[in-house]
Amino acid sequence: MLGLNIKNETSRLRAVVLGTAINNGSTPSIEEAYDPKSREHILAGTYPKEEDMIHEMEAFDRVFKKYGVTVFRPEIIENYNQIFVRDIGFVIDDVFIESNILPDRERELDAIQYIIDQIHPDKVIRPPSEVHIEGGDVMLWKDYVFIGTYKGSDYKDYITARTNTQGVQYIRDLFPNKIVKEFDLVKSKIEARDNALHLDCCFQPVGKNKGIIYKRGFREEADYLFLVNLFGPENLFHINRKEMYHMNSNVFSIDTNVVVSEKKFKRLNTWLRTNGFTVEEIPYAEIAKQEGLLRCSTLPLIRE
Template identity: 85%
Template sequence: MLALHIKNETSRLRVVVLGSAINNGPTPKADEAYDPKSLEHILAGTYPKEADMVAEMDAFNKVLKRYNVTVFRPEMIANYNQIFTRDIGFVIDDIFIKSNILPDRERELDAIHYIIDQVDPKKVVRPPEEVHIEGGDVILWNDYIFLGTYKGSDYKDYITARTNVQGVQYIKELFPNKIVKEFDLVKSKIEARDNALHLDCCFQPVGNDKGIIYKSGFREEADYMFLVNLFGKENLFHITRNEMYHMNSNVFSIDTNVVVSEKNFTRLNNWLRANDFVVEEIPYAEIAKQEGLLRCSTLPLIRD
């Protein structure tokens, strides 16, 4: 049995599900794109090739293995994108929550069922249909659960709006002892530089008391200020619009002092090193073209 345990984003990682780019399928057509960044690359002819994405994920897997992390991979589905496991489910404390994802992506959940079957069934839940929530919008910080959402009245018109107010309410009821704080995110269907697809596209904690943040990803300044007051401005690395577009906040922590980051994130990686982090740099720029990065392609199951 797998005894799930996730309290935050940065404690020592023991068990994780890492997505897969093998047999990823052909380049999608423009009308099949789930987000503006993928669309941009489909139209420009620069959409990532499978071989490049497989190589990037292999590099990530090697780093995880070097830190003695147990890595599960999804079962392969032919011609299917299975990179972003963060969307399909997430763990809070010792509970596995299956996401109600975009209907086209339901098969991704089936591909990790052999792992979920190793968890006590009483610890696995599926929210009711009207509840929309994806793992990229869920960030744990010990007593806090931070949730990205979109409160615009046009929610249903946005394929980039992934977690709704019912999702926030569901988590509040499931974890009454936690402080649940929601953040209203900026969404765009057409400009990837102004689209915070998930909360981890504009904020993520690192270490014990630090974080990476993009101020303009929040629709309400008060939401941004909440994090500044909680973490302290001197502990937050502020990224630019262009760094947000390249997913600088979507790194991944193996431990409180070990961060896996994209090798081109020069400014961020220098800041991390200056703050005594070990930075494991890997190439991940091709996968980033699909508006997802390192955190998006992981589903942590056990941290110390």
């Protein structure tokens, strides 16, 4: 049995699910695009090639192996995008929560069923159908569960709105001992530079007391100020609109002092090193074209 343990975003990683780009399928049509960034690259003819994405994910896998992390991969489904495993489930404490994802992505959960079967059945939960919540919107920090959501009345019209207020309430009810704090995120169906698809597209903690943040990703300034006050302005690295577009806040922590980052994130990586982090730089810019990056393609199962 897998004894799950996830209480934060940054302590020493022991086991993780890493997505796969193998047999990823052909370039989707405009109608099939789940997000504005993919749509942009489909239109431009620059949508990422499968072999390039496989190469990037293998680089990530090598970093995990370097640090002795147990890595699970999804079973391969032919002609199917299985990169972003963060969307399909997440762990809080020792509980695995399956996401109610977009219906045509349901098979992604089937591909990791062999892993879920190794978890005690009492610790695997599937919320009711009206509850929408995806792992990219859920972050653990000390006693907090941060959850990104979208409170606009046009929620149902936005394929980029992935976690609803029922999702927030569901986690609140499930973990009454946690402080659940929701953040209303800016969404766009057509402009990736103004679309925080998930909370990790505009914020992520690193280390023990630091974070990466994009102010304009929050619909309410009060939500942004909450994080500034909680972490302290001196502990936050502010990214700009272009850096947010390239997913600078979507790095991944293997330990409190080890961060995996995209090699082109020069300004961020310099800041991390200045603050005492070991930065494992890998290429991930092709995968970023689908509006997801390092955190999106991982599903942590065990941290110390």
